[in-house]
């Protein structure tokens with residue numbers, strides 16, 4: 637595996653490439669052109685400039701998170717062909733710049749949902765949290781307003797104000813889209829982009845829905861082993877792959893994470909590793925990576941990745957906010973650096989035990 641950190645670009649991220657470079661074992665970043673809206677073209681020049689900036693800091697772009705998929709593609713509306721053509725052009729330009737991994741998601745309206753961005757834990761750290769009761773009590777527009785109020789002056793990806801101002805229209809777009817229709821539109825999109833992915837060896841890696849169940853009555857299709865395997869079979873090409881996000885699949889305790897990883901051998905191109913602490917099945921907060929701080933056995937998750945021969949980029953997913961840091965919720969430097977060190981430690985121990993026949 638290649639240890640990476642997500643980086644939002646020098647004009648948006650509070651964390652610098654120089655800081656990332658000093659985290660032991662981190663050799664690359666997962667980044668994006670942050671200002672791009674779904675459906676926008678990413679030019680070769682823009683990608684090239686980003687690449688040069690990252691390389692000048694001694695790091696490598698290991699992948700893009702995300703090239704966002706437009707609502708037209710997700711809903712299969714008349715604009716979809718134009719947006720798919722643009723997406724193909726983006727992929728071509730990324731391939732020309734030697735970038736071979738693209739993370740994306742196929743979630744309607746909201747990229748992810750949390751009900752608190754700064755829940756205080758016993759040690760004084762703050763974390764993202766989700767309570768189903770809070771979602772049930774809210775209408776989506778109020779949810780957006782409460783998230784917008786609480787982001788340390790930063791804009792959360794997927795929750796851009798321009799987009800969320802249209803939240804009612806977005807809901808109307810998805811009115812006739814059920815799980816099957818959304819799945820069909822996803823398969824259609826993947827089949828259309830597979831030729832350019834094969835040409836440039838670009839691995840598409842779908843991020844699971846977060847949380848892994850329907851919210852606000854919107855369809856959700858990437859939530860379980862059965863559903864992700866169905867997608868792998870529907871477009872049976874190595875370039876149709878997976879971002880294995882332990883914190884997203886893990887919101888549903890019925891998902892056996894190590895078993896899912898093993899069943900996706902050869903198709904996991906990117907891994908997001910993080911731990912969750914469950915107070916109940918529908919009251920969940922993010923935790924430190926350490927197994928004992930949360931509900932997951934992080935050793936078993938990392939071991940499953942090791943056992944399937946995972947060699948793609950991995951990143952500590954969200955971190956807690958600690959040591960007085962002010963950053964985009966979930967994306968501070970300190971706790972993610974601790975997370976990277978912890979995952980690297982697990983990996984080294986698993987690797988040495990295996991090689992020594994322990």
Ligand SMILES: [Mn+2]
Pocket residue numbers: 843881883884908953
């Ligand atoms: Mn994730």
